[in-house]
Amino acid sequence: DSGVTQTPKHLITATGQRVTLRCSPRSGDLSVYWYQQSLDQGLQFLIQYYNGEERAKGNILERFSAQQFPDLHSELNLSSLELGDSALYFCASSGRQGRPGNTIYFGEGSWLTVV
Amino acid sequence: QQPVQSPQAVILREGEDAVINCSSSKALYSVHWYRQKHGEAPVFLMILLKGGEQKGHDKISASFNEKKQQSSLYLTASQLSYSGTYFCGTGEDSGGSNYKLTFGKGTLLTVNP
Numbered sequence: 001d002s003g004v005t006q007t008p009k010h011l012i013t014a015t016g017q018r019v020t021l022r023c024s025p026r027s028g029d030l031s032v033y034w035y036q037q038s039l040d041q042g043l044q045f046l047i048q049y050y051n052g053e054e055r056a057k058g059n060i061l062e063r064f065s066a067q068q069f070p071d072l073h074s075e076l077n078l079s080s081l082e083l084g085d086s087a088l089y090f091c092a093s094s095g096r097q098g099r100p101g102n103t104i105y106f107g108e109g110s111w112l113t114v115v
Numbered sequence: 116q117q118p119v120q121s122p123q124a125v126i127l128r129e130g131e132d133a134v135i136n137c138s139s140s141k142a143l144y145s146v147h148w149y150r151q152k153h154g155e156a157p158v159f160l161m162i163l164l165k166g167g168e169q170k171g172h173d174k175i176s177a178s179f180n181e182k183k184q185q186s187s188l189y190l191t192a193s194q195l196s197y198s199g200t201y202f203c204g205t206g207e208d209s210g211g212s213n214y215k216l217t218f219g220k221g222t223l224l225t226v227n228p
Contacts, residue, residue: 002156033216042117042220043157043202056215090156104147104204104216106156 003027004107006091012113018079021110025072025093031055032074033092033104034066043090049074081114088112116140118205120219127193127226135188135222137203145206146179146186147216150199157202160188190224198226 003026013019025032034046045058049068060066063081068074078085088109094102118139125133137146145164149157161172163179163186174191190197200221207217 035218043204043218045215045217048215058215058217088154103159103162105159106149108156 002105002107004091004093004105006089006107006110008110009108010111010113012115013081015081015083015114017081017114018077019081019112021076021078021089021091021112023074023076023091023093023107025074025091026105029093029095029105030072031094031102031104032068032072033094034060034074034076035090035092035106036087037090037109038084038087041087046076078112083114086112086114117217118203118219120201120203120222122222123220124223125225127224129195129226129228130192133190133193133224135190135201135203135224137186137188137205137219139184139205139207141184141205141207143179143181143184143205143207146177147204147206148177148186148188149202149204149218150197151202151221152199160201193224193226195226195228198224200224 005024007022030051033048035043046060047066048056052068066076090109092104092106094104121136147162148160151157165181177188179186202218202221204216204218
C-alpha cells in the first residue's frame with residue numbers, strides 16, 4: 001500500500017459523458033501527478049500540481065482538466081468522453097519539495113471504460 | 116521528451132541475469148525505476164540522482180551516467196517474482212521548480228522456471 005488513494009477503482013460510462021476521478025496523496029505529500037496508461041502503452045504524463053498550483057503539464061487534452069484543493073486532494077475531470085479515453089488513470093504523489101529527486105508513489109489507479 | 120528503453124521485451128530462465136537500458140536526449144536530474152505487474156500500480160524500485168551514482172538492493176541495482184544521459188537496471192539471478200514491466204522515468208534538469216517525470220514505454224520482463 002503506497003498510501004495514495006484513488007476513487008473510483010472502476011468506472012464504466014458512455015461516450016460524451018463526463019467523469020471525475022479523485023485522488024488523496026500520501027500524508028504530508030504536496031505534489032500530485034496524473035498519468036494515463038492505455039492498453040499496451042506506457043505511462044503518459046498528464047499534469048502535476050504542487051500545493052494547489054499547477055506546476056507541469058504533459059500531453060493533457062483540452063477536454064481534461066485537473067485541480068488540487070486546499071486539503072491537497074486532487075481531481076481529474078474528463079469530459080466529452082471518447083472510446084479512446086478508455087485507460088487506467090494513475091495518481092501519484094511525492095514529498096514536500098516536489099523536485100525531481102523525490103520518490104513518486106503511485107495509487108492503485110482508476111480503470112475507466114468508455115462504451 | 117520520452118526516454119527510450121531497450122530491449123522492449125526479454126525472456127529469462129530463473130537464475131539468469133538481465134540488463135535494461137534507458138536513454139534520454141535531454142539533460143537529466145534524476146532517473147527513477149519502477150516495476151509494474153499487469154493491472155497494478157507501478158512499484159518504486161530506486162531513484163538515481165545526478166552525480167553518476169550506482170544504487171542497489173538485493174539482486175537489483177542501477178547506474179546513471181549523466182554525461183551520456185543513460186541509466187541501466189541490472190537484475191541478477193532473476194526470480195519468478197521479477198516478472199513484470201519495468202519503466203524508467205526521467206526527471207529533466209530544467210533548473211526551475213516546474214518539473215515532470217516522463218516515463219519510457221517499458222520493458223516487459225518474463226522469468227520462466
